[in-house]
Amino acid sequence: MHGSGLSISAHLPALQIAVPLLSAVICVLIRKARAAWLLATTVAWAAFAGACVLLNRVILHGTISYEQGGWSPPWGIELRIDLFNALVLIIVTGICAVVISASLTSLSMEVPEKRHNLFYAAFLLCMTGLAGMTITGDVFNIFVFLEISSLSSYALISQGATRRALTSSIQYLVMGTIGGTLLLLGIGMLYMVTGTLNIVDMADQLAMVGPNRTVLVALACVTVGTSIKLAVFPLHIWLPNAYTYAPAIVTAFLAATATKVAFYVLARFIFSIFGVELAFEQMHLDRVLMPLAIVAMFAGSIVAIYQTDIKRMLAYSSVAQIGYMLLGLSMATVPGLTGGIVHLFNHALMKSGLFLVMACVLFRVGSTHIDAMRGLGKRMPLTMAAFVIAGLSMIGVPLTVGFVSKWYLVSAAMEAGQWPVAVLILLSSLLAVVYIWRVVEVAYFQEAPEDAPAVKKAPIGLLVPVWTLVFAIIFFGIFTSLSAGVAGDAARMLLGAG
Amino acid sequence: MFDPGLFNYWIIMILMMTGLYTVIVKGNLIKKVIGLGIFQVSVIMFFVSMGKVRGGTAPIASESFEVYSNPVPHVLMLTAIVVAVATLAFALALIVRIKEAYDTIEEDEIRELEAGEEG
Numbered sequence: 001m002h003g004s005g006l007s008i009s010a011h012l013p014a015l016q017i018a019v020p021l022l023s024a025v026i027c028v029l030i031r032k033a034r035a036a037w038l039l040a041t042t043v044a045w046a047a048f049a050g051a052c053v054l055l056n057r058v059i060l061h062g063t064i065s066y067e068q069g070g071w072s073p074p075w076g077i078e079l080r081i082d083l084f085n086a087l088v089l090i091i092v093t094g095i096c097a098v099v100i101s102a103s104l105t106s107l108s109m110e111v112p113e114k115r116h117n118l119f120y121a122a123f124l125l126c127m128t129g130l131a132g133m134t135i136t137g138d139v140f141n142i143f144v145f146l147e148i149s150s151l152s153s154y155a156l157i158s159q160g161a162t163r164r165a166l167t168s169s170i171q172y173l174v175m176g177t178i179g180g181t182l183l184l185l186g187i188g189m190l191y192m193v194t195g196t197l198n199i200v201d202m203a204d205q206l207a208m209v210g211p212n213r214t215v216l217v218a219l220a221c222v223t224v225g226t227s228i229k230l231a232v233f234p235l236h237i238w239l240p241n242a243y244t245y246a247p248a249i250v251t252a253f254l255a256a257t258a259t260k261v262a263f264y265v266l267a268r269f270i271f272s273i274f275g276v277e278l279a280f281e282q283m284h285l286d287r288v289l290m291p292l293a294i295v296a297m298f299a300g301s302i303v304a305i306y307q308t309d310i311k312r313m314l315a316y317s318s319v320a321q322i323g324y325m326l327l328g329l330s331m332a333t334v335p336g337l338t339g340g341i342v343h344l345f346n347h348a349l350m351k352s353g354l355f356l357v358m359a360c361v362l363f364r365v366g367s368t369h370i371d372a373m374r375g376l377g378k379r380m381p382l383t384m385a386a387f388v389i390a391g392l393s394m395i396g397v398p399l400t401v402g403f404v405s406k407w408y409l410v411s412a413a414m415e416a417g418q419w420p421v422a423v424l425i426l427l428s429s430l431l432a433v434v435y436i437w438r439v440v441e442v443a444y445f446q447e448a449p450e451d452a453p454a455v456k457k458a459p460i461g462l463l464v465p466v467w468t469l470v471f472a473i474i475f476f477g478i479f480t481s482l483s484a485g486v487a488g489d490a491a492r493m494l495l496g497a498g
Numbered sequence: 499m500f501d502p503g504l505f506n507y508w509i510i511m512i513l514m515m516t517g518l519y520t521v522i523v524k525g526n527l528i529k530k531v532i533g534l535g536i537f538q539v540s541v542i543m544f545f546v547s548m549g550k551v552r553g554g555t556a557p558i559a560s561e562s563f564e565v566y567s568n569p570v571p572h573v574l575m576l577t578a579i580v581v582a583v584a585t586l587a588f589a590l591a592l593i594v595r596i597k598e599a600y601d602t603i604e605e606d607e608i609r610e611l612e613a614g615e616e617g
Contacts, residue, residue: 140574147581151588158592163599164615167608170592174521177534177585184578185541191571192548 012050013066013079016089017132019043024124033116037104040120044097044127051093055086055486065137073137074201080137084341084490087483088264089134091348095256096127098465099352103249105461106359110161110247119159123253126152130261139187139273140197142265143180146229149261150176153254157246168241175238179228186221189214190273203273211278219283222269230262232289232326233296236319243315248359248368251311255318256352260344263325267340270329271494280332289330294424296323301431305438311358311368313435314351317394320428321347327421328409335415337491338484339408345483346393346401346476353390353469357383360458360466373439375448379455384443386466391436393473396429400477404484506547513540525605527596531589538582545571545578 008015023043027036058064058081066079081089100123111119129149133142154176158169191197193214194205206215224235231239239259243251270279279285300320307313325347328340358368360383365372377384393400406429413422458466476483513536520533549571557566593603600608 144577144581151584154588158595164612166592166596166599167612170527170589170596173585173589173592174530174534178521178537181538181541185544188541188545188548188571
């Protein structure tokens with residue numbers, strides 16, 4: 001038995017992909033909603049535990065390279081886990097575990113029970129794809145896992161209660177497929193130049209070949225392709241509809257994971273394959289990405305202020321928050337990239353928290369329209385308190401995670417001598433005050449209409465996941481060594497600064 | 499300007515732009531999906547033509563041949579074709595559902611119906 005324990009631990013990277021994939025098949029076969037939920041939840045928490053072990057191992061022993069099927073890279077497919085993707089893996093599996101725990105209660109409102117097992121199967125497939133994209137060391141694998149996660153997320157979005165979920169899903173499908181295919185085209189051009197698909201080997205070969213037109217076109221294809229999946233302004237038009245009309249649980253899951261993994265893929269391509277010199281000094285990617293990031297920060301927040309559906313408001317706020325992450329990336333300095341990665345981690349916690357609050361409101365009130373929120377502060381005190389804390393974090397109030405990311409981004413901008421950018425970050429945070437305050441005002445300072453039906457408190461099955469995320473928001477807002485510390489080391493590694 | 503040795507890339511670019519144009523311009527969802535298919539196929543052809551070596555044979559170890567085509571891009575495309583088929587199947591399934599829900603698959607008519615819902 002001693003030997004088998006050791007070997008399972010050694011195969012942990014492969015299990016992160018294999019276990020959810022096989023469990024998805026079992027979910028389809030067992031046909032019982034509750035059993036499928038139990039299996040999916042167990043698998044998700046086990047994957048989260050595995051991700052924690054992997055991060056710990058990376059911190060102690062350095063980068064893990066796992067040879068799939070015993071073929072050594074660059075010929076075989078490698079799973080490669082370093083500080084950067086170990087952190088992303090933790091956030092993907094962690095959010096997945098929390099959200100799927102909440103889904104037993106919330107889903108019964110929106111999806112007929114006979115389809116629940118299929119829903120959990122799609123959920124697990126999506127998680128497989130996202131985890132696979134994160135830990136693989138092979139660029140073609142990234143494409144395959146991207147399509148696994150995309151196809152299952154189109155299916156998840158189309159499960160929304162209204163017919164608009166269907167049109168949102170096909171809109172996302174069309175844009176997502178164009179993005180994925182462009183990524184594939186870019187990968188093809190890289191393969192033409194380097195003759196390899198392994199990320200590490202590809203970076204070495206590219207450094208030897210030097211820049212030529214094929215490499216530059218590949219960079220353009222990869223950047224545009226991943227930017228569509230990341231919903232970079234102005235390629236974000238699929239996002240508000242998809243987030244608004246998907247089931248509440250799906251939105252909480254995708255908002256915190258799908259765009260984050262797309263950000264990871266973009267950063268991995270730019271920093272680990274193309275290199276800073278090619279991407280920023282020759283192609284001047286920063287001159288494209290930074291203005292887009294700043295426009296996204298403002299346009300997303302301003303549009304969010306005028307939304308009457310709170311789910312839609314949070315979706316536009318996501319567009320703005322993606323702007324902050326991209327801003328950090330486009331600085332291409334250690335503090336800037338640290339800010340981007342920390343914000344990836346922190347925004348996942350806040351946004352899935354806020355969308356889970358919307359799931360509670362939808363469950364009890366039946367609508368996420370702002371008029372439905374009137375007087376909710378008294379009627380659902382715990383739920384709305386969670387909204388307030390997560391909302392304060394969106395604004396960037398100290399002792400929450402939002403403050404940590406804003407702090408890193410502002411100080412990175414100052415350090416690079418770009419003080420106008422720092423001012424713009426602060427100004428756009430003020431816009432977040434406006435759209436969060438609208439909800440707080442309606443919920444706490446307006447009375448519920450007299451004829452409003454009595455509203456019970458949110459069910460415990462939803463409150464526990466919501467407050468888990470709220471505690472994480474405060475915990476990582478105070479103890480930043482895990483999130484910001486690891487992100488800083490990851491940024492130094494990506495930029496090759498030791 | 500026109501190098502006949504690169505004609506496969508010209509064909510691929512023309513196909514790719516045809517597909518992209520169809521996706522953007524056509525309002526009929528089925529036509530959009532067809533455009534998407536053409537777009538994906540152009541990239542598949544890009545990979546397949548990339549692996550071909552002029553005068554090369556199938557990569558089977560034999561003493562009588564020395565030049566082989568590169569099998570890796572061809573094998574990769576097996577996966578990409580499966581992805582394209584899965585995407586197509588899912589898109590068509592969605593379009594059937596959209597037809598049931600809206601009684602049309604024209605994008606502008608759907609948009610009008612949705613605008614009417616909002617009010």
